Amino acid sequence: MNRHVKINSARIAAQSHFRTLRLGTPFQPRIDALAKTQDWYNWAGYRAPHSLWDEELEYFAIRSQAALFDISPMTKYRIEGPDAEAFLDRVTLRDVTKLRPGRIHYTAWCDDEGFVLDDGTLFRLSPTRFRLCSQERHLPWLLDSAIGFDVTVKEETEAVAGLALQGPTSFAALRDAGFAGVEKLRVFDLADFAHDGSTVTISRTGFTGDLGYELFVPADKALSLWDRLMTSGELHGIRAIGYTALNRARLEAGLIVANADFTTAEHAIRADRLRMPDEIGLGFMIDLEKGHFNGRRAILAARAKCKLRHVLVGLEIEGNIPAEHAIVYHKKSGEVGLVSAAMWSPMAKRNIAIASLARPYGDTVVEDLWVEIYAMRELQYQKLMKRAKVVARPFIKLERRTTTPPADF
Amino acid sequence: MTSFDAIVIGCGHNGLVTAATLATAGRKVLVLEAGKEVGGAARTEEFAPGFRGSSVAHLLNRLHPDVVKTLELEKHGLKIARADFIPSVALSKNGPPLVLHGAYGEVLTGASSSEQSAWRDLRAQLLRYAGILKPFLSRRPPDLDGMSLLETASLGQTALALRKLGKEDMRDFLRVLLMNVADLLDEQLEDIRLKGLLAFDATLGCHLGPRSPTSLLGLYYRLAGETGGAAGAQMLPQGGMGAVVAAIRASAERAGVVIRISAPVAKIVVEKGRAVGVTLDNGEELRASTIVSAINPATTFLDLVGPREIDTGFVRKVKNIRMRGDAAKLNLALDRPPQFTGVDAAGHNGRLVIAPSPDHVERAFNPSKYGEFSQEPVMEITLPSLADPSLAPGGACVLSTVVQYAPYALKEGWVAGKPKFLKAIMAQLEAYAPSIGKSIVHAELLTPADIETRYRMPGGHWHHGELQADQMLMSRPVSSWSGYDTPIEGLFLAGAGSHPGGGVSGAPGLNAAWRIIAMGR
Ligand SMILES: Cc1cc2nc3c(=O)[nH]c(=O)nc-3n(C[C@H](O)[C@H](O)[C@H](O)COP(=O)(O)OP(=O)(O)OC[C@H]3O[C@@H](n4cnc5c(N)ncnc54)[C@H](O)[C@@H]3O)c2cc1C
Numbered sequence: 001m002n003r004h005v006k007i008n009s010a011r012i013a014a015q016s017h018f019r020t021l022r023l024g025t026p027f028q029p030r031i032d033a034l035a036k037t038q039d040w041y042n043w044a045g046y047r048a049p050h051s052l053w054d055e056e057l058e059y060f061a062i063r064s065q066a067a068l069f070d071i072s073p074m075t076k077y078r079i080e081g082p083d084a085e086a087f088l089d090r091v092t093l094r095d096v097t098k099l100r101p102g103r104i105h106y107t108a109w110c111d112d113e114g115f116v117l118d119d120g121t122l123f124r125l126s127p128t129r130f131r132l133c134s135q136e137r138h139l140p141w142l143l144d145s146a147i148g149f150d151v152t153v154k155e156e157t158e159a160v161a162g163l164a165l166q167g168p169t170s171f172a173a174l175r176d177a178g179f180a181g182v183e184k185l186r187v188f189d190l191a192d193f194a195h196d197g198s199t200v201t202i203s204r205t206g207f208t209g210d211l212g213y214e215l216f217v218p219a220d221k222a223l224s225l226w227d228r229l230m231t232s233g234e235l236h237g238i239r240a241i242g243y244t245a246l247n248r249a250r251l252e253a254g255l256i257v258a259n260a261d262f263t264t265a266e267h268a269i270r271a272d273r274l275r276m277p278d279e280i281g282l283g284f285m286i287d288l289e290k291g292h293f294n295g296r297r298a299i300l301a302a303r304a305k306c307k308l309r310h311v312l313v314g315l316e317i318e319g320n321i322p323a324e325h326a327i328v329y330h331k332k333s334g335e336v337g338l339v340s341a342a343m344w345s346p347m348a349k350r351n352i353a354i355a356s357l358a359r360p361y362g363d364t365v366v367e368d369l370w371v372e373i374y375a376m377r378e379l380q381y382q383k384l385m386k387r388a389k390v391v392a393r394p395f396i397k398l399e400r401r402t403t404t405p406p407a408d409f
Numbered sequence: 410m411t412s413f414d415a416i417v418i419g420c421g422h423n424g425l426v427t428a429a430t431l432a433t434a435g436r437k438v439l440v441l442e443a444g445k446e447v448g449g450a451a452r453t454e455e456f457a458p459g460f461r462g463s464s465v466a467h468l469l470n471r472l473h474p475d476v477v478k479t480l481e482l483e484k485h486g487l488k489i490a491r492a493d494f495i496p497s498v499a500l501s502k503n504g505p506p507l508v509l510h511g512a513y514g515e516v517l518t519g520a521s522s523s524e525q526s527a528w529r530d531l532r533a534q535l536l537r538y539a540g541i542l543k544p545f546l547s548r549r550p551p552d553l554d555g556m557s558l559l560e561t562a563s564l565g566q567t568a569l570a571l572r573k574l575g576k577e578d579m580r581d582f583l584r585v586l587l588m589n590v591a592d593l594l595d596e597q598l599e600d601i602r603l604k605g606l607l608a609f610d611a612t613l614g615c616h617l618g619p620r621s622p623t624s625l626l627g628l629y630y631r632l633a634g635e636t637g638g639a640a641g642a643q644m645l646p647q648g649g650m651g652a653v654v655a656a657i658r659a660s661a662e663r664a665g666v667v668i669r670i671s672a673p674v675a676k677i678v679v680e681k682g683r684a685v686g687v688t689l690d691n692g693e694e695l696r697a698s699t700i701v702s703a704i705n706p707a708t709t710f711l712d713l714v715g716p717r718e719i720d721t722g723f724v725r726k727v728k729n730i731r732m733r734g735d736a737a738k739l740n741l742a743l744d745r746p747p748q749f750t751g752v753d754a755a756g757h758n759g760r761l762v763i764a765p766s767p768d769h770v771e772r773a774f775n776p777s778k779y780g781e782f783s784q785e786p787v788m789e790i791t792l793p794s795l796a797d798p799s800l801a802p803g804g805a806c807v808l809s810t811v812v813q814y815a816p817y818a819l820k821e822g823w824v825a826g827k828p829k830f831l832k833a834i835m836a837q838l839e840a841y842a843p844s845i846g847k848s849i850v851h852a853e854l855l856t857p858a859d860i861e862t863r864y865r866m867p868g869g870h871w872h873h874g875e876l877q878a879d880q881m882l883m884s885r886p887v888s889s890w891s892g893y894d895t896p897i898e899g900l901f902l903a904g905a906g907s908h909p910g911g912g913v914s915g916a917p918g919l920n921a922a923w924r925i926i927a928m929g930r
Binding site for chain 2: 086090091111112113141144145147148149288291292294295296297300
C-alpha cells in the first residue's frame with residue numbers, strides 16, 4: 001500500500017507540467033515587476049506580455065529609444081555535427097553552404113509537397129554548429145530529416161534565454177554595458193561576448209526593421225543580462241515592451257509571421273490553406289542550384305505547371321483606418337483576398353497592410369483593387385470601400401538599421 | 410564502351426522481365442546483378458553434392474500470362490501444360506489426406522459429400538471475387554491524380570465486373586473483402602483439414618495468422634494468379650524455378666539485354682533530382698538516362714539513393730514499410746523418397762501441406778508475434794525430383810519445404826535458434842512421414858536472416874514488404890508513389906516491393922517497363 005502511494009506520487013511529480021498552465025521565461029521576475037497592464041497572451045506555452053504599460057509608448061520606444069523584448073519562447077534548436085551544414089541544406093530552402101560561420105540568414109522550410117512548414121532564422125555559430133529559431137516546433141521533422149546525416153538535433157528552447165534589444169539607442173546601450181567590439185557587427189553578423197562568467201551571443205538581427213540586436217544566454221544568466229542592459233540603457237531610454245508594439249514594428253518592416261500571415265503546413269486543416277514559398281513572398285529563398293532540399297521536386301513542378309495560386313503582397317490603402325482582416329476586392333465586387341495585418345504607420349505616414357490574394361490578382365493584375373473596412377462607430381458598422389495599391393515591402397527603410405558602425409543616438 | 414538507354418539494378422526475375430520488355434521495345438539495356446548468379450530468390454542451385462533444387466521459391470502459381478506472351482517464354486523453353494498442374498494435399502497424421510485436384514480444387518477428394526458441395530460453392534465464390542480484384546492486382550494501380558484513358562478503361566472493366574455480380578453477390582463481396590480467412594471459412598465449411606489448408610494459403614508469406622483481420626486478402630492474391638490460363642493452378646517447373654528464370658533470360662538476351670553478374674550497385678547517382686547513373690561497389694560508374702531498381706524499395710532509397718537526395722516525408726514512408734519475413738526454407742537431400750502417411754503416388758508429386766486446422770495455423774503464428782518460432786510449424790512440402798529425376802542422384806530425393814513461422818528478428822537470435830527450429834521442423838515431418846529423419850543426407854535450412862544475406866532480400870521477406878491492406882495497391886511501396894516512378898526523375902522501381910507484390914509473377918517488372926515506355930523514355 002505504502003509503496004503504491006510512493007510510486008504514484010513520484011509519477012505525479014514527474015508530470016507536474018499541468019500545474020503551471022503558462023510557463024514563465026527566465027526573465028519572468030523582471031517582466032512581472034514591470035507588467036502594469038497585466039495584459040498577457042500565450043506564446044508557445046509561455047506567459048508573454050501583449051503590453052507592459054502602454055502600447056503606443058512601447059511602440060515609440062522601438063522607434064526612438066531602445067526597446068527590450070523577451071524572445072525566450074521562440075523555438076530554438078541546436079544543430080551540431082560534421083554533417084550539420086549538409087543536413088540544414090537539405091531541410092531548408094536557402095543555400096547553407098553560403099552561410100559563413102558568424103553569420104545568420106532568414107530562411108524557411110517545406111514538406112515534401114513544397115508547402116511551408118515554417119520560416120525562421122538560422123545562426124551559424126561555428127563551421128559545425130547552428131541554431132535554428134522558429135515560431136512552431138519541429139523536433140520530429142528535424143530528427144527524421146537527420147536520418148543519414150552525422151548530426152545531432154536538440155531542442156534548446158528552455159535552456160537558452162533570448163532578448164531582442166531594438167531601436168536607435170540599442171547600440172549605445174550595448175556599448176555602455178561593456179560589450180566591446182559590438183560596433184563591428186554588421187547586419188546578420190553574430191559574435192560571442194563574455195557575460196557573468198559565461199557567454200552571450202549577440203547578433204545584429206531583429207524583427208523591427210530598425211537598428212537592433214538579439215542576445216542569447218544560458219537561462220541561468222538571464223537575469224544578470226537583463227539587469228546589465230537595464231542599467232547601461234537607463235540613460236538611453238531603454239524600456240521593456242510587449243508583443244503589440246513589436247508586431248507594429250514588424251509590419252512596417254514588411255516581415256511576415258507564421259500562422260498570422262500564412263498558415264503553416266502542419267497546422268492547416270483545409271487543403272487550400274497550404275502555401276508554397278512563392279505564394280507568401282519567400283520564393284527568393286529557393287535555390288535550385290544547390291543540392292537537394294525538401295520540397296524541391298514539388299516546387300519545381302508547381303512552377304512549371306503554373307500551380308501557384310496565391311501571392312502575398314504589401315498594400316497601401318487610402319485613408320487612415322487600419323484594414324485589419326478586411327476582404328480585398330477587384331473592381332469593388334469580386335473577392336480576391338484577405339488582409340492578414342494592417343495599421344496606420346506612424347513612421348511611413350501611410351495606411352499599410354499585408355494581404356494574401358488569389359492570382360492573378362496581386363501578381364499580374366494589380367489595378368482596381370479595393371478593401372472593405374468595417375469600422376465600428378457607436379454600435380454601427382460603417383462600411384468603407386477603400387482603394388488599395390500594391391506596394392513594395394518593407395514599408396519603411398531606416399538607414400540606421402544597416403549603418404556600421406552604428407551611430408550614437 | 411557501349412552506352413545504354415537503361416540500367417536495371419538486380420537480376421531477379423522481375424529485373425529480367427523489365428529488361429527484356431524494354432529491350433523488345435528497342436531500348437539498349439544493361440542489367441547489373443550483385444550475386445554470382447541471376448534469378449534472385451527464383452533460382453535452382455546445388456545445395457548438396459548431386460542434389461539440386463529451387464533454393465527459395467519452388468512453386469509456380471502466378472507467372473503473369475502477359476509476361477509469358479510478351480517475352481514469348483514458351484519459345485524460350487518454358488513449358489506450361491494442364492498436365493503439369495499438381496494437387497494440394499492436406500496431410501493428416503491419422504487417416505487419409507484431403508486432396509484438391511486440378512486448378513485449386515476443381516475436384517476435392519477425401520472429404521464428405523456435403524463438404525464437397527460446400528467447397529464447390531466456396532471455390533466458385535472465391536474465384537469470382539478474386540476475379541474482380543484481378544485487374545487491380547495485375548495492372549498499374551489507379552493513379553489518383555491524372556489517370557490515362559487506358560487506365561480508366563481497365564478500372565471501368567472492374568466496375569463492370571462488379572455490376573455483373575448482381576446485387577447480392579456484390580454486397581457479399583464488399584462484406585467479406587477485409588474479413589479474416591478463418592471467420593469466412595467457418596461460415597461455409599466444416600472440415601478442419603480443408604479449412605487448415607486454406608488458412609495456410611491465405612497467410613503464407615505474410616505476418617498474419619488466419620484470425621488476423623484482412624487475412625482473406627492473401628487468399629485472393631493467390632487466386633488472382635493463374636497458370637496456363639487456370640486461376641489458382643500450380644506447378645513445379647521442370648529444372649526448378651531457375652528454369653523459369655532461364656527462359657526469361659533467354660528472351661532478354663535474344664532482345665539484346667546485356668547482363669553483368671558480380672556487379673553490386675553501391676549507389677544511384679543523382680544530379681539535380683535526376684538519376685543519371687550508378688556506381689558499383691568497386692567505384693566504377695555507369696551512366697544511363699533511365700535507371701530501374703528491381704531490388705528492394707527500402708534498399709533502393711535508403712542505401713543506394715540515400716536520404717539526402719529525397720524528401721523527409723518520403724524517407725519516413727520508406728522507413729515505415731514493414732518487411733520482416735516469417736517464412737523459412739528447408740531443402741533436404743534424402744537418400745530415398747519419403748513416404749507420407751496415407752498419400753498415394755500422385756499425391757507425392759503434389760504440394761503436401763501440414764496445416765491440420767485453422768487453430769493449428771493460428772497457434773503456429775502466435776509465438777512469431779513475440780519473436781519466437783513455431784514449436785509445431787506449418788509448411789508446404791514438394792518432392793520435385795520425383796517428376797524431374799535430374800535434380801537428385803539415382804534413387805535419391807530432393808525435399809523442398811517452405812516453413813512458417815520463423816520470425817526474422819528471432820528474440821534469441823538465429824545462431825542459437827536455428828538448430829532448435831530445425832529440430833521442430835523435423836519432428837513435424839517425422840510425424841507425417843515416419844522415419845524420414847533416417848534418410849537425410851544433407852539439410853539446408855534458410856531462415857529469413859539467411860535469405861536476407863544470401864539473396865539480398867531485406868528481412869528475408871517473401872514480397873520485399875508485407876503484403877497487407879495498408880501496403881497494397883496505391884500504398885505499395887508507399888502512398889503517392891505506387892506507379893513505378895519515384896520522386897527521383899528517371900528512377901523507377903520494378904521489383905516485388907512494388908505493386909502488385911511478390912511471388913514469381915513478373916507483374917511488377919512488366920508494369921514498370923510499360924510505365925517507362927509510356928513515359929516515352
Ligand atoms: C521462403 C520463401 C519462399 C517462397 N516461395 C515462393 C514460391 O514457392 N512461389 C513463388 O511464386 N514465390 C515464392 N516466394 C517469393 C518469391 O521468391 C519472390 O517474391 C520473388 O523471387 C521476388 O522477385 P524479385 O525479382 O522481385 O526480387 P529478387 O528475387 O529478390 O531479386 C532481386 C535481385 O537483385 C539483386 N540485388 C540486390 N541488391 C543488389 C544491388 N545492390 N546491386 C545489384 N543487384 C542487387 C539480388 O541479388 C537479386 O538477384 C518465396 C519467398 C520466400 C522468402
